[in-house]
Amino acid sequence: MKTPLTALALALMATAAVAEYPEKPVEVVVGYSAGGGTDVMARTVAQFLERELGDGASVVVKNMPGAGGQIGFTEVSEAAPDGYTLGTFNLPAALALTKDRAADYDVDSFTYLANFVEDPNTITVAATSPFQTLDELIDAAKADPGAITLGLSSLGGNDHFAANMMQDASGAEFTLVPFKGASNARTAIMGGHVAAGTMTLGQTSNFPDDLRVLALLANERSPFRPDVPTAKELGYDVQMSSLRGIVAPAGLDDATTDQLRAALSAVNENPDFQAMMAEQGNPIAFKVGGDFAAIAAEQDGIAAQIWAETPWK
Amino acid sequence: MYSDLFHALPDVFAWTNFAAVVIGVIAGIVVGAMPGLSATMAISVLVPFTFGLEPLVALGLMAGIYNGAMYGGAIPAVLLRIPGTPAAVATTFDGYPMAQKGEGGFALQVAVVSSSIGGIASAFALMLLAPPLSKVTLLFGPSEVFWVAVFGLASIIFLLGGNPVKGLISACFGVFVSVIGSDPIYGNDRFTFGQLEMLDGINIVILLVGLYALPPVIDLLETPLKTDGVNSSKLGTEPIWKALPRMNYWKTWLRGSLLGIWIGILPGAGGSMAAFMSYNEARRTSKHPEKWGEGEPEGVAAAEVANNADTASALIPALTLGIPGTAVAAVMLGGLLVHGLQPGPMLFRDNPDIVFGFMWQFLFGAILLVLLGGSLATNSFARLLNLPRPLLGSVIIVLMLIGVYSIHGRMFDVYLMLGFGAIGWVMDRLKFPLPPVVLGLILGGFAEENLRLALRIGRGDPMVLFQNTTSLILVALTVAVVVGPTLKKRFIDRREKA
Numbered sequence: 001m002k003t004p005l006t007a008l009a010l011a012l013m014a015t016a017a018v019a020e021y022p023e024k025p026v027e028v029v030v031g032y033s034a035g036g037g038t039d040v041m042a043r044t045v046a047q048f049l050e051r052e053l054g055d056g057a058s059v060v061v062k063n064m065p066g067a068g069g070q071i072g073f074t075e076v077s078e079a080a081p082d083g084y085t086l087g088t089f090n091l092p093a094a095l096a097l098t099k100d101r102a103a104d105y106d107v108d109s110f111t112y113l114a115n116f117v118e119d120p121n122t123i124t125v126a127a128t129s130p131f132q133t134l135d136e137l138i139d140a141a142k143a144d145p146g147a148i149t150l151g152l153s154s155l156g157g158n159d160h161f162a163a164n165m166m167q168d169a170s171g172a173e174f175t176l177v178p179f180k181g182a183s184n185a186r187t188a189i190m191g192g193h194v195a196a197g198t199m200t201l202g203q204t205s206n207f208p209d210d211l212r213v214l215a216l217l218a219n220e221r222s223p224f225r226p227d228v229p230t231a232k233e234l235g236y237d238v239q240m241s242s243l244r245g246i247v248a249p250a251g252l253d254d255a256t257t258d259q260l261r262a263a264l265s266a267v268n269e270n271p272d273f274q275a276m277m278a279e280q281g282n283p284i285a286f287k288v289g290g291d292f293a294a295i296a297a298e299q300d301g302i303a304a305q306i307w308a309e310t311p312w313k
Numbered sequence: 314m315y316s317d318l319f320h321a322l323p324d325v326f327a328w329t330n331f332a333a334v335v336i337g338v339i340a341g342i343v344v345g346a347m348p349g350l351s352a353t354m355a356i357s358v359l360v361p362f363t364f365g366l367e368p369l370v371a372l373g374l375m376a377g378i379y380n381g382a383m384y385g386g387a388i389p390a391v392l393l394r395i396p397g398t399p400a401a402v403a404t405t406f407d408g409y410p411m412a413q414k415g416e417g418g419f420a421l422q423v424a425v426v427s428s429s430i431g432g433i434a435s436a437f438a439l440m441l442l443a444p445p446l447s448k449v450t451l452l453f454g455p456s457e458v459f460w461v462a463v464f465g466l467a468s469i470i471f472l473l474g475g476n477p478v479k480g481l482i483s484a485c486f487g488v489f490v491s492v493i494g495s496d497p498i499y500g501n502d503r504f505t506f507g508q509l510e511m512l513d514g515i516n517i518v519i520l521l522v523g524l525y526a527l528p529p530v531i532d533l534l535e536t537p538l539k540t541d542g543v544n545s546s547k548l549g550t551e552p553i554w555k556a557l558p559r560m561n562y563w564k565t566w567l568r569g570s571l572l573g574i575w576i577g578i579l580p581g582a583g584g585s586m587a588a589f590m591s592y593n594e595a596r597r598t599s600k601h602p603e604k605w606g607e608g609e610p611e612g613v614a615a616a617e618v619a620n621n622a623d624t625a626s627a628l629i630p631a632l633t634l635g636i637p638g639t640a641v642a643a644v645m646l647g648g649l650l651v652h653g654l655q656p657g658p659m660l661f662r663d664n665p666d667i668v669f670g671f672m673w674q675f676l677f678g679a680i681l682l683v684l685l686g687g688s689l690a691t692n693s694f695a696r697l698l699n700l701p702r703p704l705l706g707s708v709i710i711v712l713m714l715i716g717v718y719s720i721h722g723r724m725f726d727v728y729l730m731l732g733f734g735a736i737g738w739v740m741d742r743l744k745f746p747l748p749p750v751v752l753g754l755i756l757g758g759f760a761e762e763n764l765r766l767a768l769r770i771g772r773g774d775p776m777v778l779f780q781n782t783t784s785l786i787l788v789a790l791t792v793a794v795v796v797g798p799t800l801k802k803r804f805i806d807r808r809e810k811a
Contacts (some may be wrong), residue, residue: 033651034364065721066496074509100500107373149770155500177769180497183655193454194770206663300595313499 021083021256025058028246029079029087031072033065033095037202040280041117041244048273052263068154070097070310081251083260086113091243092299096156099179099307107300111252114264114279114291115245116283119200120218121162123231126190127212134214134234137196139170150174152193153182155312157302162198162217162240164306169236186211189247194232201225202240205281217241224283243285247290261289317441321620321669324675330369337377338681344378346386350529351398352382353640353751357521358709360648361716368652368667373674375645376625380678383621384428384686391420402478402619403588407605407612414608416653422556425686427566427614431621432679434570435577439625439632440672444576446633447661453634455766456778460787461636462760465580465795469749470695479745487753490515497762498769511727517643519726520754522713523733525640528741530713533706562614565595569615573622578629580638580756590618621682625675632656636759640751671730 026049040062045268046059064072073094076087089110093276098106131137141148152159155178163176177194179185183201189197190210199244201222204211215223215231217240231238246264248257267273268286277284287295324330352651363371386401391408404424411420453461470486493504505511521532549732576587595615596605605612606697608630629643635656637643646656652667654660718729737747762780771777778784 036653063722065513067509068500071509094764101502138348155498175769175772177766178498179766183657183659187451187657187659190455191451235752266612 011288018230021259022053024084025060026053026083027085028059028061029076029085030061030063031065031069031090032063032089035291037282038069038088038090038244039063041277041282043244044276044280045116045246045267047229047265048270049263049269052266068097069093070103071100074104075285076247077109077249078090079249081111081249081253082239083252083256084249086246086260088294089245089247089258091158091241091245091296092161093157094304094306095296095300096161096303097280100156100302100311100313107296109250110247110296111250112289113246113248113256113257114258114268115243115287115292115295116268116284117244117282118241119202119243119283120216120239120241121158122200122201122204122213122217122224122228123166123196123215124199124204124211124213125196126192127193128192129211129212131196131214132212134229134231134236137214138170138172140195141170141174145173146175148172148174148196149177149194150177151185151188151197152178153185153199154178154180158200158242159185159198159238160312161302161306162238164310165238165240165302166198166231166236167218169231169238180301191239198240202229202281202283222280222283245287265289269274284287315440315444317665318444318669318672320769321666322673323549324369324375324666325670325673327369329367330674331671331677333366333370333373334377334678335685336572336683337374338381338678338685339377341378341381341383341683342388342686344807345382345397345401345531346388347385347397350709351386351525353398353521353644354525354529354637356383356641357518357644358526358712358716361719362645362712363648364651368649368654369670369674371643371648371652372667372671373678375529376674377681378676379624379645380621380682381639381686382622383432384617384682385424385618387424387617388421388773389416391424395505399586400585401616403616403620404613406592406616407607408616409606410606411610411613416608416610419556419559419611419755420613420669420712422615423560423562423613425683426557426560427562427617428621428686429679429682430566431570431573431618432624432682433676435574435622435625436672436676436679438574438627439675440669442626443629443632443659443668446629447658449634452657452783453769455763455778458634458636459763459767459778460784460791461630461758462582462756462763462788464791465636465638465752465756466760467559467604467791468579469752470640476744477651479743480749483720483745483747484749485755487750487755488757489753490520490750491754491761497758498765501506502678508725510721510723510729514758515729516647516726517751517754518647518720519717519730520733521640521644522717522750523730524737524740524747524750526713527731528733528738530709531611531704531738533702533709536702547631548680559592560610560614562611562618563597565591565611565615566618567674568594569618570622572601572620574626576619577623577626578638579697580630580636580734580752585620587619587623591615617727617729619705624679625672628675630811632660633658637755639753640748643751643755669685679805 005034027222029047030039030041032038042061046061048058050057064075072087076085079085097103125131139164163174167174171292181190182199182250186199188194204213213228215234216228217231217238219239221230268285344350353763356375363374382398383400386396386398387404389397390396390401390404392410394405394409395400396405408420412780493511495512496503532593572591573587594613596602631637631642631646637646654664714727720726767777
């Protein structure tokens, strides 16, 4: 009789604990400055998560910018897994930087709660560019290997991986030019200083008159730009994107994990939330729990492979 | 092109936005009037506090402070022969003799009207030149930006008035600081000593607060009440509208404005340079140059019109190309970035109300200068010099610490700032100029990053740097800046011999 009783007591305690969480403000650590894309997503999610957690819960966004997000990711991985420290998680950036430098965390340092945004990469040229299709661009790159320059937002990010995977799939050789950030890369593409670029669809969205998107590196066409073909349709099986989700430190207990995952799913189902995200131009690809963890593991593998084959530093 | 300009006007008059300019101008005059406290310092100490404000409130404050401080520096320059800001040195030449003759009030009135005219001219230059320039910024790729940065670094020569060797050492220190952090292409750590906080490089505001604010504060605390006994009853204060007809310096005002605007646009040189050049030119063309230096009001006009005329124009390269030419412009650019406003052609297209509103704020800041600084308060501002200095110093130190901490919310930055402050204090004592450090940091980073990008685009061929007209024009300008002064000197020497 003793064991079932203990189990019951434990279960009761667990329920009590769940009922009490959150009893103090929940912090969402953002590894980038206020006002950026990740920060805006975190603040939007936080606002709706507060309502879902109920009982006057408070969810606070804390910006810890620096070292390409590494300071924030490290902070989350090292925080107590008590559900009071969550963090935004950017793929593949967060895991790519564990390859090229000594980071204090890896793919197993987190409890994957839910991914919200998936912004697919593209192959984009200036509106004034002579290249009208992806094939024209690739043919030019094959005709004179290295003559076609591709602008990237940085090395070791989704732009870079997209370019690498495109090279592998097509057999063409590009000269990769890593700018300091997406907006510098975009300006250089628009000014014709590089022939093309791999920025994400979201980063092209405000410039329909200045940029021509040749292909989308995704499995399916985007509802934002149904006119743009996928690379897969054109015969190059390449998928790469920038993902943004919410994680907690590894070792978060199951009850809190489930509660947070349920709350984040409810956030996602809220039409107001969907409307706000659409207004911000954030394509939602909601993946909760195990699905999110699987994406992280897959991205970790891609980063490891590219790092092994063509280390970028 | 200019319709956005007028579209932005209503927002500027929202009372919070307008109040920000008014408060900024007053605060600027106060800070400028404190010897040692410069506009750069005021804005860099205050910028972290504006992060939470609406963009136009934050920018209005900065525009007001900049305009106010450039005039405020004239108050102690005239009354005590202590330039309140580096840009007010030329104001002392004739301003102080005027005060000794009992014309201090009139000297300050000339200063405020001239400052205001310079600021207004500069704001118009920004409004007229920035929008068309923003249309051609797409022409500026990595190789062109590289040459702009090199040109800016070369024109630091302008700043090396006293001792060129010390100036160059200062500039090299700045360039070295720009190297700290992960390298712009591969992301390898450089001089970070394993500190994650240094991986992104040294934030310009941290360096500025350390270099520009700590040394003067230490001075402030070291030298209690030396010459602060200003007798404000000495100021001959007739109402400004009665004084206005006595000011007939249109030629000087026009020339000083144009010089100031031009020097503001050039990356590298700044307000003090503009004031000196304007003063010298005005004196050279004067009918009675022998009276200069003995209390000639036109000398005050020449210096003050020029040091305000570079304020808004310094933002032209900053807003269009993202290359700040002066320390103040760099800080303001930082303020824009915090609000998600990326400089370049997109800024004018995506946020016209903010960027053009900012330009209006410069204009109104300059106009308000006459009302606030001239008609009602010159006497009260003169009394500022009697404020207890230990109190002032302590307040500034607290603001510095809180401000720097709040940039990223970490103590590391505060220690970094104090370290730069110590370096700045030593450099100040050894008479190393500080502006080249800041420009070295800003422009050195631009030069390295863009040189490497250009070479990558050119697949290692350095000829990529000379491939188009824009680059070649910039190369020619750079050569002119470097060789020009030497040639001019030789020419003058030869003519004197002949």
